[in-house]
Every structure is written in structure tokens, then in C-alpha cells.
Amino acid sequence: MLESIVGINWGDEGKGRMVDLLSKDYDIVCRYQGGNNAGHTVINDKGKFILNLLPSGILREDVVCVMGPGMVIDIKHLAGEMKKLREAGIRISPDNLKISDRAVITMPYNVQQDCLEEERLADKKFGSTKRGIAPVYADKYLKKAFRMGELLNPVLLKKRIPDIVEWKNLTLVNAYGAAPATVEEIEAYFEEYGAPLKEYICDTGLYLNQAAAEGKNIMFEAQLGALRDIDFGIYPYTSSSSTIAAYAPIGAGVPNLKLSKTIGIMKAYSSCVGEGPFTAEYFGEKAEKLREAGGEYGAATGRPRRVGPFDVVASKYGIRCQGADEIALTKLDVLSGHEEIEVCEAYELNGKILTEFPFTDVLDDCKPVFKKMKGWNSDISACRKKEDLPKEALDYIRYIERACNCKIRYVSVGAERDAYIEM
Numbered sequence: 151m152l153e154s155i156v157g158i159n160w161g162d163e164g165k166g167r168m169v170d171l172l173s174k175d176y177d178i179v180c181r182y183q184g185g186n187n188a189g190h191t192v193i194n195d196k197g198k199f200i201l202n203l204l205p206s207g208i209l210r211e212d213v214v215c216v217m218g219p220g221m222v223i224d225i226k227h228l229a230g231e232m233k234k235l236r237e238a239g240i241r242i243s244p245d246n247l248k249i250s251d252r253a254v255i256t257m258p259y260n261v262q263q264d265c266l267e268e269e270r271l272a273d274k275k276f277g278s279t280k281r282g283i284a285p286v287y288a289d290k291y292l293k294k295a296f297r298m299g300e301l302l303n304p305v306l307l308k309k310r311i312p313d314i315v316e317w318k319n320l321t322l323v324n325a326y327g328a329a330p331a332t333v334e335e336i337e338a339y340f341e342e343y344g345a346p347l348k349e350y351i352c353d354t355g356l357y358l359n360q361a362a363a364e365g366k367n368i369m370f371e372a373q374l375g376a377l378r379d380i381d382f383g384i385y386p387y388t389s390s391s392s393t394i395a396a397y398a399p400i401g402a403g404v405p406n407l408k409l410s411k412t413i414g415i416m417k418a419y420s421s422c423v424g425e426g427p428f429t430a431e432y433f434g435e436k437a438e439k440l441r442e443a444g445g446e447y448g449a450a451t452g453r454p455r456r457v458g459p460f461d462v463v464a465s466k467y468g469i470r471c472q473g474a475d476e477i478a479l480t481k482l483d484v485l486s487g488h489e490e491i492e493v494c495e496a497y498e499l500n501g502k503i504l505t506e507f508p509f510t511d512v513l514d515d516c517k518p519v520f521k522k523m524k525g526w527n528s529d530i531s532a533c534r535k536k537e538d539l540p541k542e543a544l545d546y547i548r549y550i551e552r553a554c555n556c557k558i559r560y561v562s563v564g565a566e567r568d569a570y571i572e573m
Contacts, residue, residue, distance in 0.1 A: 151176075151367040152409050154395040155478075157375025158416040158468035160384075161393075162423060162446075162455060164480035164562065165415045166190020169206035169371050171560075171567055172413075177366040179207025180216035180358065182401030183391040184373035185256055185286070186227045187279040194567040197238055203228050204235070204247070205371050211241060216354050219252035220391060220401025222286045223298065224261075225343040249347060250354040250403055251299030258339060259318050259331045260285040266326040278424075287390035294318075298351050301344040311336050355403030362407055370398035370409070376468035384510045387426025395472045414474030414556070416465055418482040418546070420458040420494075421446050427513030430458035430494035444484040459492040459520065462553045467507030469556050478560035479550065482543065483569075488525035491546060494518040495553065523549065531564045536573050547573070 155172070157163045170192040173179050186202035192209060193199075199209060203223060207213040217223060232242050260282030267285075268278050278284065289295040294314055300307045312333050319330040361368060372393050377383045379393045392401070395412040399405050419440060422428045432440060437457050440446070446455035469477070485491055497504040497516040504516065526542040533539050539547075539561075551558045562570045 151411075152362065152370070152399075152407055153368075153411045153413060154370040154372065154398045154409055155413045155415060156372040156395045156398075156472045156474070157378075157393060158414040158465055158472060158474065158477070159375045159420060159461070160377045160422040160428070161188055161374035162421050163375055163415040163417050164478075165372065166192045166201060166206040167480065167562065167565065168413070168415055168478045168560065169369065170194060170209055171570060173207040173210050173213050173369060175367060176207065176213060176369040178214045178216060178358070178361055178368045179205040179371055180218050180354075180368060180402045181205045181221055181371050181373065182218040182398050183220040183393060184389060185222040185281060185283050186224050186231075187281040187283045187389065188373050190373075191565075193565040196240070199235070199238070199240075201231065203231055204242075207369070207371070208235065208242065208247065209240060211246075213246065215247050216358065216402065217247075217249045217253055218354060218402040219250040220397065220403075221250070221253045222256045222283060222290070222391075223249070223253050224256040224281065225347060226258075226339070227256075227281075229343050229346065244349045247350055248352050248354050248357055249298055249350045251297065251302070251351050252355075252403065253298045254286060254290045255296045255298060255344070256282045256286045257289075257296065257336070259322060260289065262328065262331075263318075263321065263326070266322075266328055270326070284390045298347070301340065301348055302351060304340075307340065308337065353403075358402060358404045359407070362404070370395075370402055372398070375415075376471040377464060379471065382471045384426045384513065387424060387510075395474075411475045412473050413476055413478055413559075414469055414472050415478050415480060416468070417444075417480050418460060418485055418550075419444070420461045420464070421455040422457075423453055423455050427510065427516075428456050428458065429464070429497055429513060429516045430461040430518045431456050432458045440484070444481055458518075459494050460550060461494045461518075462550075463494065463497055463505060463507050465550075465554050469554055474556055476557045476559040477551075477554070478562065479547065479558050480562040482547070482561050483529075483531045483563040485525065485546075486530055487527055489527070491523045491525045492520045493523060493549070493553075495521045531569060533563050533571060534568075536561075536571055539571070
């Protein structure tokens with residue numbers, strides 16, 4: 151069984167929480183794209199954890215976690231993340247964590263360049279997390295990046311460093327007027343943070359192929375959502391990698407394997423971190439109330455998330471892009487206590503009603519078309535069967551299911567591992 155868990159919307163849908171829950175049925179969990187620019191928050195019997203790079207399956211003793219070649223890995227950040235987990239009693243060893251030799255290393259100068267570019271853009275900024283993600287993916291496609299496997303051959307790595315540093319300084323110094331990177335700094339960076347990771351680095355594609363041949367269950371975990379995908383998202387306000395389920399086998403290092411199922415994750419309302427068009431957005435007191443109720447602050451950055459009602463138009467598009475077979479609907483409990491609940495069921499553009507997600511350039515001119523539904527006043531956080539839910543909550547779930555034309559299988563009613571209903 152090879153399945154992917156992916157975001158349907160703008161990211162922050164609660165994928166980490168669902169991976170942690172569902173990973174009990176899997177032998178391996180593999181992250182296949184992105185870096186430490188987003189966080190997965192997981193609350194279980196061991197505590198509360200924010201994971202930026204490590205797959206969410208790392209919190210289960212018997213699950214092997216893989217960081218695939220489609221990822222970009224900030225080795226300093228990874229060292230800190232591993233340290234925090236170990237201090238919390240989480241076991242991390244080469245037996246349960248494997249890092250692709252083909253994954254690209256996010257360098258300190260990538261982070262520097264990301265910050266410099268956001269400063270240059272000023273009020274036209276993209277809303278970058280300033281974690282160096284766009285610059286390191288650019289380096290990858292310019293064939294000027296370092297890969298994890300190079301840490302295993304320090305002699306050849308040392309030969310490459312001067313040329314790469316000289317090239318990168320053309321941008322840092324001449325374009326931004328910043329301090330140059332130095333060979334000595336980069337060598338020290340690899341020695342301090344790269345050397346301790348050597349025993350984790352391997353051919354993860356070979357490992358996953360062998361595991362699949364043995365009939366092991368593999369879950370592919372995405373970061374962010376369909377609307378942040380570099381090709382299908384709200385470009386240019388996207389991530390710099392493919393968040394799409396179809397990319398999972400490629401980013402995991404097993405392009406020859408095929409997914410058996412895709413589980414899409416979406417919230418019972420909408421949230422969005424960063425810049426870019428967000429048609430159904432709430433503002434003022436309405437937004438603040440929903441933000442506070444849902445704890446909507448970025449796990450990686452702490453930034454307040456933009457929020458709004460459930461967006462049918464964007465969600466239908468995300469489901470189509472992801473090829474989702476079924477949905478996990480998260481944070482339904484956050485909507486408790488409302489007499490009425492709004493849903494954005496369409497967009498209006500210059501007097502025309504749109505029910506399909508349009509090209510990014512016109513999104514800023516779109517206005518939300520709201521539908522009001524009856525809310526429920528009861529606390530649903532203790533519900534564990536669909537029969538426990540109030541009629542209005544069930545009606546809301548069924549409306550979303552029909553409007554998006556995709557079966558909702560899981561509904562989370564709290565942050566804890568067992569706070570969910572299987573429909």
C-alpha cells in the first residue's frame with residue numbers, strides 16, 4: 151500500500167496531525183518535497199511537537215522515516231530539531247531515519263539571500279518565510295547546489311566549495327551589496343552540522359523500492375497545499391516545489407512506483423499564511439475571533455494566519471489537482487458555538503458567477519459569494535462517532551462533501567491523537 155497525505159488548500163490544513171494519527175498503519179513515512187519553511191504541529195501522549203523537516207511519523211517508535219531527494223534540508227535546523235525531539239524522549243537513529251543522498255542542502259547564504267530579496271521588495275514582498283527555500287531550489291536547477299551525498303566524500307566536497315562560493319558572491323556582493331560568503335565558513339558549516347548526519351545518508355530510492363517489494367506500507371507526506379504548488383498554485387505566491395500527490399513518488403526517489411490512494415486534508419474553514427490572493431478572507435473582529443478560536447498562527451514562523459470561511463471553489467480545485475480519493479476534514483470543533491456558519495460557495499468576477507477556480511491574475515478582482523448554514527452551539531470535542539455529532543454539524547459535513555464531490559472519511563474534533571471521527 152502506497153498512499154499520500156496532501157494539503158488541499160493553502161497549507162496548514164493539519165497534515166501533521168493526520169499523519170501522526172494514520173501512521174499507525176504504516177511501516178514507512180516519507181517526506182518528498184519542501185524544507186523547513188512550514189511546520190506540522192502534532193499533539194499526542196508524548197507532548198506537543200512542531201516538526202519542520204522530520205516526517206511526522208518520527209513520533210511512532212516502529213515507523214521508519216525517510217527524507218526524500220525532493221527535499222531541501224537545512225542541516226543546522228535539522229540538528230536542532232533532532233536535539234529537541236531526543237530531549238523529549240523520541241528515539242532517532244539510522245534505523246528509523248534515512249536521509250536521501252540526493253536531497254539538496256539549504257546553505258546559510260540561501261537564507262541570507264532570501265532575507266535580502268524580501269528587504270529589496272519592501273511592500274511588494276512575497277511573504278517568504280526567509281528560510282532560504284526559493285534560493286536553494288533555484289541553485290538546484292542551476293546545478294549549483296550541494297547534495298547530502300557529498301557529505302560522504304569530503305575530499306570532493308572541499309574541491310567544489312570555492313567555485314560555488316565565488317559564484318554565489320556575484321549575487322550577494324554585486325547585486326545586494328552584502329557581505330560575501332567565505333570558503334572557511336562553508337567548510338566549518340559542513341563539518342559542524344553535516345558530519346554528524348553521515349550515518350543517516352543513503353540511497354532512499356533503493357530502500358523504498360525494496361520495502362515496496364516486501365509488501366510494506368508506505369505513506370508519502372507533503373508540506374503545504376495544492377494552492378502553494380509551484381505549477382498549480384497562486385503563482386508567484388507559492389512554494390518553490392511541487393506539493394502535488396502525483397509528485398510524491400518522484401520526490402521520494404521511487405518514480406517507478408504508483409500511488410494506491412491519496413488522502414486530502416482540508417480545514418472546516420479556510421486559513422492562509424503569507425501574501426497572495428485569498429478571496430474568502432475575513433477581516434477585523436470577524437477574522438480575529440476565528441483566528442483565536444483556531445489558534446491560527448504559523449507553526450514555523452509564528453505569523454498570524456489569514457482566515458475565512460470554507461471555500462468551495464478553491465477546495466474543489468485543490469481536490470482535482472491532488473487527485474484526492476478521500477478527505478480528512480480538520481478543526482470542525484473550532485466552528486462550535488456559532489448560530490450561523492458562512493461558506494464561500496462561488497466567486498463573483500465583474501458580475502459573473504464563477505464556480506471553478508480561475509487563473510491567479512484575476513483572483514484579486516474576485517468577490518466571495520457566501521451561503522449561510524445553521525450552526526451548532528454544543529461542544530463536539532468529545533464526539534467519537536458520527537452519531538454523536540449534532541445534526542447541524544453532520545449537515546455541514548455532508549454539504550462540503552457534496553459541494554466538493556469527494557468523500558469525507560475522517561473528521562477531527564480536537565488536536566489530540568484520538569480526537570477524530572471516522573465517518
